Amino acid sequence: MSKVKLGAVPLVYPIPIVLVGSNVNGRANFVEVGDCAVMGIDPALVTISLSATHHTTSGIDECRAFSINLPSTQLLSRADYCGIVSGKDVDKSRLFTVFEGEQTGAPMIQECPVGLECRVQEVVHIKHRRIFIAEVLECYVSELFVETVDGKQRIADLSKLDPIIYALDNRYYRIGDAIGIGYREGICHEDS
């Protein structure tokens, strides 16, 4: 099959939708972000990328801490709204019940099943982008989404967490069916 060249398009998909929280001038603010990923398990690292002019960015620059909150699809309209309006104009903290991360005071969203309290380790500036690489200090999970299996606590699967997913076609999606298990599906190729 031949390939079509679309130019310089960063077409990684799907994109996780998260709400990044920071304290800006003493007030909690949240912005919808898709530029977010795990960067490692041990040490527990994540990254987010923001525009330098975002209201949230100045808060992270000031506090060197932020939160990543993972909304479920029932929060879709509020999450999208956090991407439409700026905290410079609107107090977005009133959209949610806010609690503080215990180690940094970063504002976190009670209604999100999962929230990560993060401390900035590195900042990369590329043109107007600010890429923050951060250590996860604590992972807060709503008890409804924690299961105990063989005496160990673990997070529920994605069908229950019901995340908001995005793509560069500007559409939101929900998660589909489970289709396999990591490090097991490829075993059939071992002797190929």
Place this chain on the structure above:
Amino acid sequence: MSKVKLGAVPLVYPIPIVLVGSNVNGRANFVEVGDCAVMGIDPALVTISLSATHHTTSGIDECRAFSINLPSTQLLSRADYCGIVSGKDVDKSRLFTVFEGEQTGAPMIQECPVGLECRVQEVVHIKHRRIFIAEVLECYVSELFVETVDGKQRIADLSKLDPIIYALDNRYYRIGDAIGIGYREGICHEDS
């Protein structure tokens, strides 16, 4: 609802599954990666994180270039296999039809609907992790997944691209239904 603290867990989800390609000692190699994201649209930036000891990492260090290939679910077993075995032991290039990115020579996978040719801009070292932030030079899309709307070429939606999705519960998932449009779902809150 009260929160349970799970410790330092980088629980961002869902995770996009990609195959990162690099030339290592003159041979194409591919590794399955979930630590990958868009970092900006203009400039077109992406990031990946690898262990310093990965075979692919030495290739990227040498060439300062790599590819990101996005497999569909029909490639699940081959993608998973690329995460099980090392290119130090196995020639993984024989799993796919390989073509070269025009600007860097980075090896790319014909069978993947989308491939990104990337040039490294920044490298961040945190313990054993190597975080590569790269510019996307070109986006190659299989013509089956390119639609022409109002005279403009655009990528098909996620239901057609059928990506492999992963989460830290070590399960693979497929994409679900479209549930909304970006910057539109939140309008109802505008006057709230």
